[in-house]
Amino acid sequence: MKNSTLRKAIQSGVFSLLRLSVLINAMALAIIVYFLVINGAHVITWEFLTQKPFDSMTQGGIMPCIVGTMLLSFGAMAIAFPLGVSSAIYLHEYARPGKLLRFIRFAINNLAGVPSVVFGLFGLAFFVTWMGFGVSILSGILTLGFLILPVIIGTSEEALRSVPQTFREASLGLGATKWQTISRVVLPAAMPGMLTGSILGLSRAAGETAAIMFTAAVYYSPRMPHSIFNDVMALPYHVYVLATAGTAIDKTRPLQYGTSLVLIMLVFGMNLIAIVYRARMQKTK
DSSP states (O other), X not given: OHHHHHHHHHHHHHHHHHHHHHHHXXXXXXXXXXXXXXXXXXXXXXXHXXXXXXXXXXXXXXXXXXXXXXXXXXXXXXXXXXHHHHHHHIIIIISOSSXXXXXXXXXXXXXHTSOHHHHHHHHIIIIIIISOOOXXXXXXXXXXXXXXXXXXXXXXXXXXXXXXXXXXXXXXXXXXXXXXXXXXXXXXXXXXXXXXXXXXXXXXXXHOSHHHHTTTBOXXXXXXXXXXXXXXXXXXXXXXXXXXXXXXXXXXXXXXXXXXXXXXXHHHHHHHHHHHHHHXXXXXX
């Protein structure tokens, strides 16, 4: 009786800590968003969203930055998602258990913890210099793709692991090949979980500064990008430039808050679309 009471008390205490952690995170997010709205909402106008910056970044808008951020984010996802899902399928469905498999997973987990600035320096040395792509959208996409790849591999493998083994056994028992089982039974069942990894990766790619400041983003570009070999402006790097390298920091401070608010809204919108699509997939399963 005492052990049961003790277990219930411990369980109640742990749940209370979890609720407190969620509340603290929600409050922190609410405070940040409120701060940005108070300081930057009055800056956001149609002209701010559709014009280019001018007059030493103290006037104009952020349209090139919005376009650049979307190109880099969706481009990185187009590279990382198929590679990540393919890697997860191999690791979970085909690779033999052993030291090599444990080492590969250990390397993937470590790669997920590498600071983004290291990926930026890698992209500068490999894609920009050695491959000769220069500071361009392509270099930024590839660098961000490698940056979010470990997250997508990890979440995709967990999604595959959550599919019951009976699904595979039933499909194989009906005469389907292993690849038919994976492509027509396992993948559709695991896809909502895989989209969770893509949502996390998309959010990280959209908000990265260090990874693109060496590979894709520039201080100012007078033209909209028309090729993957063009450099580009991006929202997170634009905030960094306004806050550190501007000629009139006081004049650009409202623009900093406005740009940050637009970045949060853009990430929220992209996540919302992915979440709605994932929910519809779950309903049709």
